[in-house]
Each structure stands twice: as structure tokens, then as C-alpha cells.
Amino acid sequence: MSRRGLFGSALMAAGAATAGVVAGRLTAPEQADDRRTEPFHGPHQAGIATIAQAHAIFLSCDVAKPDRGVLRELLAGWTETAAALTAGHRVPDSPGTAAGFSNHTDFASDLDPARLTVTFGLGPAVFDDRFGLADRRPQHLQPLPGFPDDALNSAWTGGDVLAQICADDPQIVSHAFRALRARLPGLGRMRWTQHGFLGRPAGGGTPRNMFGHKDGTANARPGTREFDDTVWATADTEPEWFRGGTYLVFRKIRMKTADWDMLPLAEQNRIIGRRRGDGAPLHGSDEFDPVDLEARGPDGELAIAPAAHIRLVNGIPMFRRGYNYDYGTLLATATAATEEVAPHDHPAGTDPNHTHGGHNSLDAGLLFAAYMNNPPEQFIRAQHAMAGTDLLNGVIQHTGSAFFAMPPGMKEGEPVAAGLGL
Numbered sequence: 001m002s003r004r005g006l007f008g009s010a011l012m013a014a015g016a017a018t019a020g021v022v023a024g025r026l027t028a029p030e031q032a033d034d035r036r037t038e039p040f041h042g043p044h045q046a047g048i049a050t051i052a053q054a055h056a057i058f059l060s061c062d063v064a065k066p067d068r069g070v071l072r073e074l075l076a077g078w079t080e081t082a083a084a085l086t087a088g089h090r091v092p093d094s095p096g097t098a099a100g101f102s103n104h105t106d107f108a109s110d111l112d113p114a115r116l117t118v119t120f121g122l123g124p125a126v127f128d129d130r131f132g133l134a135d136r137r138p139q140h141l142q143p144l145p146g147f148p149d150d151a152l153n154s155a156w157t158g159g160d161v162l163a164q165i166c167a168d169d170p171q172i173v174s175h176a177f178r179a180l181r182a183r184l185p186g187l188g189r190m191r192w193t194q195h196g197f198l199g200r201p202a203g204g205g206t207p208r209n210m211f212g213h214k215d216g217t218a219n220a221r222p223g224t225r226e227f228d229d230t231v232w233a234t235a236d237t238e239p240e241w242f243r244g245g246t247y248l249v250f251r252k253i254r255m256k257t258a259d260w261d262m263l264p265l266a267e268q269n270r271i272i273g274r275r276r277g278d279g280a281p282l283h284g285s286d287e288f289d290p291v292d293l294e295a296r297g298p299d300g301e302l303a304i305a306p307a308a309h310i311r312l313v314n315g316i317p318m319f320r321r322g323y324n325y326d327y328g329t330l331l332a333t334a335t336a337a338t339e340e341v342a343p344h345d346h347p348a349g350t351d352p353n354h355t356h357g358g359h360n361s362l363d364a365g366l367l368f369a370a371y372m373n374n375p376p377e378q379f380i381r382a383q384h385a386m387a388g389t390d391l392l393n394g395v396i397q398h399t400g401s402a403f404f405a406m407p408p409g410m411k412e413g414e415p416v417a418a419g420l421g422l
């Protein structure tokens with residue numbers, strides 16, 4: 001949706017709310033074109049080039065049986081549900097739903113679809129022997145290699161089929177998740193879910209990660225040649241059914257926010273290579289100033305430190321469309337992330353008998369989700385460049401990982417990955 005469209009919808013929403021107050025109740029938009037919908041059909045799946053919505057759930061599941069028919073039914077059922085919900089329609093009933101029962105729950109009745117998108121992916125194991133699809137494997141869809149700093153929890157790793165559910169209303173996201181899950185019995189087993197959020201400055205602009213830095217500055221803009229060349233798998237070496245698709249690298253990255261908050265601002269900026277406030281590179285004055293890795297400060301030192309994050313991954317193209325997450329201490333005991341209080345310095349004047357406020361048990365950070373068409377030259381190369389060296393490594397920890405081929409877009413009436421000919 002264009003900025004103008006967004007603005008128009010905001011005005012309409014404001015108008016509706018006012019009307020609702022006058023009428024004494026909130027009225028839902030009645031007409032389809034009042035609704036904030038994203039197109040479901042097209043050459044590429046929605047939810048990739050779509051301006052990131054404010055809320056997301058990533059749902060990864062395994063196919064219940066080594067049976068191609070089961071995979072086919074799962075993908076067809078999920079496509080049907082997703083197409084209906086993104087258009088703002090009711091949840092369709094599954095085949096064989098008994099009289100008196102329905103998948104419809106009213107949980108999202110009268111709500112705007114809030115730019116809901118559901119984006120599907122297939123994990124590497126789908127193309128192992130189980131479904132007889134080995135000859136149709138996307139060329140880069142191999143399990144990701146391990147990296148030296150990984151602290152992966154198997155409970156948050158892998159999966160056969162992914163649904164990335166995004167919308168500007170968390171209730172719409174939860175409702176879509178619930179409707180997709182309801183189609184799993186007999187077809188798939190949930191493996192993991194992750195919930196994220198992303199606040200965006202009024203009027204647009206780059207969102208911020210949990211370290212307070214603008215995150216996404218160097219991303220190619222959707223609609224540009226650079227974006228297309230970075231994201232869409234069009235190479236002749238890809239199987240034909242997959243052309244127009246892309247790959248998604250998903251990493252659950254815990255960010256040690258409490259440790260970070262105790263670092264002086266100058267050190268935070270040195271770690272990233274950009275200023276936290278305005279996102280400008282350390283030698284520059286504007287967020288979008290070109291990065292100059294040779295620039296030196298008044299002290300003669302490199303402005304962007306040798307091990308700063310943006311130096312090590314500079315110019316490696318990928319489209320980062322991640323979400324922040326904050327589970328508080330909810331999952332702390334389930335993570336590899338809980339550790340003894342690591343040696344650290346305190347700001348001057350800290351009471352020597354202070355407690356640590358549980359800061360090492362916090363699980364918050366980044367659901368890193370990056371789209372690309374050549375993962376070995378993009379994510380894997382960048383991750384190797386960071387490993388062991390990047391100043392960021394002291395304050396982050398990769399605790400989950402998954403990798404998917406995201407099929408091209410659907411035509412009306414077709415299931416996702418129709419070209420696979422399941």
C-alpha cells in the first residue's frame with residue numbers, strides 16, 4: 001500500500017472512530033475497499049516486499065507423515081485459510097467439519113484485516129527422500145552450517161513448513177495463527193512459534209531494534225532493481241517451479257539488553273559503527289550517508305572500528321525484515337541463554353551489594369528474518385565474517401535457527417508451491 005493509501009486509511013480509521021463515539025459503539029468498515037488489505041495473489045508471495053507490519057508470529061511445523069498427499073493437503077488448506085483471512089473473509093471450514101461445529105471463532109469479527117499477510121516456506125528436509133521431491137530441491141536449500149558462536153536450542157530450530165504471519169493488529173495475527181493451527185491435526189505438528197513486534201516512527205522511517213539503533217538502513221528498497229537482484233531467485237540454475245521465490249534465513253537472536261544498557265553510548269556506537277540516535281555512520285551526519293570505511297576521526301583512528309558490525313558485513317546484500325521480541329523472563333529457564341552473572345563493570349556509585357535484577361535471565365532480542373536469493377554468498381558469508389570477530393558478539397547470542405525456500409506467489413485458486421506438482 002502506498003504512503004498515501006496508508007495515510008488515507010488512517011484518516012478513514014480516525015473518521016470511523018469519531019463516528020463510533022457519536023453512535024456510542026465502534027462500527028467496522030463495511031466496504032471491501034475501506035479495508036486495509038494486502039493482495040494475496042501475484043508473482044511473489046506477500047509479506048516479503050510488503051512494508052513490515054507491526055506484529056508477527058512465525059509458526060514452524062513438521063509434516064505429520066512421510067506422505068506426499070499429507071503435504072499437499074497441508075499446503076492447500078493453509079493457502080485456502082490464508083487467502084480468505086488476508087481478504088478479510090471468514091475462516092473457511094475444513095473438509096468434513098461436522099454440523100454445529102465451525103473453524104469460525106468470531107475472535108476477529110468486525111476487525112480490519114490490518115494488512116495481514118501469510119507467507120509460506122519449505123524447509124530443507126521436505127526435499128529429502130520422504131516425499132520423493134529430491135529432484136525439485138531449490139539449489140541452495142541445504143541445512144545451514146553451524147557457526148562458532150551458536151547456542152542453538154533445538155526447540156526453536158528447523159521445521160518443514162513455515163507460516164510467517166504479519167499484520168498491524170496483534171489480534172489479527174493471533175486469529176490467523178489460530179486458524180492455521182486448526183488445520184494441522186493429521187497433517188502437521190507444530191514445532192515452534194515466535195512472536196515479534198516492530199514499532200515504526202510516525203510518517204515512516206527505519207524501525208529500531210532493542211539496542212535502540214535504527215535497523216534496516218542499508219536494505220534495498222522494495223520495487224528497485226537492487227531489491228529484485230538481492231531477493232528473488234531467478235537464476236537458470238534454480239528449478240523452474242521455484243523461480244520468483246526466495247530464501248528466508250530465520251535466527252532467534254537474544255540481545256543482552258541489560259548489559260547493553262550499562263555500556264556508555266560511545267561504546268554502543270563503536271560496536272555498530274553507526275550513531276544510535278540518528279543512525280548515521282560514525283563519520284557522517286545523516287542516516288543515509290554512504291558508508292566510508294576509510295574515513296578517520298580527528299584522532300586519526302578509523303571512524304568505523306575494525307571490528308564494528310557494519311564494517312564486517314558491509315555491502316553484503318540481503319533484505320533484513322526482522323522483528324523485535326521480548327519474552328521477559330518467561331522462557332528463561334528453557335533457554336541456553338541463562339548463565340551465571342558474567343564479570344562486568346558497574347556505573348560509578350553503584351551499591352556494591354546490589355542485586356542483578358534477574359538481568360541474565362531476560363530473553364529479548366531480534367527475530368532476524370532475512371530474504372535473499374543466494375544464501376551462501378549472503379547470510380552464510382556475513383555470518384562467517386561476524387563469527388569470532390564482530391564486537392556485537394559480546395552482547396548477542398543466536399539461540400534458534402531455521403532456513404526455508406519461500407515459493408513464488410500464487411495464482412487465484414492455486415495452492416502455494418503449485419509448481420511442485422504434488
Ligand code: HEM
Nearest residue numbers: 213214215216217218253310313314315316366382383396
Ligand atoms: C541481534 C543481532 C544484530 C543486530 C542488533 C544488528 C544490528 C544492525 C544495525 C544497527 C545495522 C546498521 C543499520 C542497517 O543498515 O540496518 C546493521 C546492519 C547490517 N547487518 Fe546487522 N545486526 C544483527 C545481526 C546481524 C546478522 C546475524 C547478520 C547477518 C549474518 C547481519 C547483517 C547485517 C548487514 C548485511 C547489514 C548492512 C551492512 C551494510 O552494508 O551497511 N546483522 N545490523
